[in-house]
């Protein structure tokens with residue numbers, strides 16, 4: 001990845017380049033598809049509150065941990081755990097990371113395919129080709145799902161094959177700000193529509209009685225998913241990071257960009273969901289839970305763009321879905337890079353062979369999911385909500401008790417000259433050794449207990 005040289009493992013072109021690549025990994029469908037869906041399913045404002053807390057208390061410290069393990073070891077997750085300790089156990093955790101990457105990407109490309117489908121849906125709708133528009137908008141069409149997912153996967157593999165950093169850096173630098181502009185304009189538009197204000201209320205006024213252990217797990221899973229944590233994506237990205245960079249600082253930018261965009265997406269989609277309901281669309285069931293499922297966002301948003309009407313509706317709708325596809329692409333790249341770099345480093349396979357091989361495996365799984373999209377919910381629960389926090393938990397134990405904090409401090413000190421005087425390290429080290437693993441352990445333990453007993 002990046003500018004791959006024959007002797008070293010390549011590096012990001014610049015500090016900004018790295019921040020853009022990591023932000024590109026973080027900002028994706030997680031922010032605009034997964035976050036609003038999970039949030040609406042889990043009571044809106046209460047979820048937002050817990051989610052934000054978990055992002056800062058657990059997500060950010062774990063991000064710093066992943067980046068330092070990656071930069072120190074200059075390896076993929078399996079190799080990193082091997083390189084930094086003699087433990088026989090932790091490389092298994094690395095395999096779990098690789099597996100999570102493979103499975104998550106296999107349903108991620110299905111949803112990414114929908115964003116491409118809806119890009120065309122907007123164009124067909126505004127061209128008056130109603131039947132074509134309805135056809136591409138059908139998320140239950142297995143062949144269509146499979147076809148578009150394969151196209152998306154081909155793009156992802158294609159980028160991984162070449163020099164990644166150029167493409168990602170450019171895409172993120174210009175297109176991400178544009179995505180933010182569209183979000184803000186759409187929010188302004190939506191807030192004046194009938195029924196929207198109820199959505200804002202549901203998003204921003206927490207109902208504390210709604211907080212339960214399901215929300216806790218959902219919020220934690222979402223924090224890991226959205227920040228691209230828990231499966232070594234940032235170990236891998238960190239392995240290409242220059243020693244000159246200040247890890248806590250860059251991790252801070254990435255975290256803020258990620259949560260900022262998620263917050264905006266919620267502010268657009270919650271009102272949109274309530275508007276849809278106002279227009280008679282059945283969105284919530286009698287028990288208050290969301291009934292529309294994984295494809296909800298893809299039913300509510302296009303309507304919104306249709307309602308805007310005229311050229312404006314077309315421009316906004318098509319641009320929005322185009323940008324969302326690009327955001328999904330820069331995230332998918334980081335998911336694919338984990339298994340790919342594992343095979344390259346540990347099995348001495350060429351980058352090209354590795355990327356195509358893994359890409360093919362993932363495509364096969366995707367095609368199965370394409371025909372039964374209800375699998376997305378199940379796989380997402382196992383590999384994101386449970387799998388990622390589990391990976392994060394193991395990483396904290398690894399860093400705190402096997403690799404040891406002093407070594408982490410030496411690594412973090414590169415690019416962070418004042419680390420000895422700064423409050424950051426002592427606080428972070430308490431979080432990595434105690435706060436994060438205990439919190440993750442409690443929330444995960446609670447869920448698994450409820451599941452099996």
Ligand code: TRP
Nearest residue numbers: 026028029030225226228233331
């Ligand atoms: N964070 C991305 C998103 O929000 C998805 C993603 C990319 C991811 N890399 C990851 C999720 C690694 C978990 C782990 O869309």
